[in-house]
Amino acid sequence: MKGSSTLKKVVISSTFATGLFLATQYDTADAALGDQTLRKGQSHPDVKELQEALKKKGFFNYHTSTGYFGSITEDAVREFQMKHGLQVDGIAGPQTLNALLSQMNGNNGGQQTSSSTPSSTSNSTILRFGSSGQAVRDLQEKLKAKGFYNHSITGQYGRITTEAVREFQRANRLSVDGIAGPQTLAALTNQAPAASAPQYNAPVQQTTVLRQGSRGDAVRDLQRSLKDLGYYRMSVDGIFGAGTTTAVREFQRKMGLTVDGVAGPQTLSALNVNPRPNTSNGQSSSSGGHTAPSGNRGATITNIVANA
Secondary structure, three states: OHHHHHHHHHHHHHHHHHHHHHHHHHOOOOOOOOOOOEOOOOEOHHHHHHHHHHHHOOOOOOOOOOOEOOHHHHHHHHHHHHHOOOOOOOOEOHHHHHHHHHHHOOOOOOOOOHHHOOOOOOOOOOEOOOOEOHHHHHHHHHHHHOOOOOOOOOOEOOHHHHHHHHHHHHHOOOOOOOOEOHHHHHHHHOOOOOOOOOOOOOOOOOOOOEOOOOEOHHHHHHHHHHHHOOOOOOOOOOEOOHHHHHHHHHHHHHHOOOOOOOEOHHHHHHOOOOOOOEOOOOOEOOHHHOOOOOOOHHHHHHHHHHHO
């Protein structure tokens, strides 16, 4: 009996130590709840958020939120599911997380949050971390269509959705707060140029600025122009990343412009008439070394402005 008691103490101590290790490991992580299904055996910052949410509702009674999904967390999830008429499987899936997040936002049961109930967003709609429902699903689909959200459509506004909104806001020069308010939602819906946008023969506007983080057809046209001239050697993807920045810097250096990697009015204007960079044999690859190789170079640059 004494040996058995000693063994139990060792097991309990080891379990407690593991819990402390996991708590320390994930304590500083950028945790958020609602982005993924959580189940027994997982170690993740989202599990810690789940435990803390269950603890606030009186279902998780362990003294520490460890970030490890063990039997205690599973029992807490089961108890929560049972009380709210959900499928009792001990897995924190979309329905369970929706019900929990709704309660954390002050709603009863597993209903959608008031900010996300409509199937289509209006001018007064505000979606933020913790929102759920069809409006969030629509938001995720729009972000995914534009290349900012690369995960499954869950209808849960969690950490991944927040970061996708931040990235979209940053690329479109909006206030970067991770909240999908009227301005952000309007920008998502109205990305196409207006009918009165300048055509290909319009003059270059002096307000266009493309920089790292920008996305869309304007960046794609910029990459094509730089690629035609031999400065950009990667795929044309419409994403102003490190490769595009390097190409812009190389072009600016060659043209005697301010080398900042930002495609502003001067850089875009210089792209209208410029030499190709020297080839390996030291000869200029453009005729005469002073004109762009493409016959519609002016049209391409104006296209950048129109799409921007």
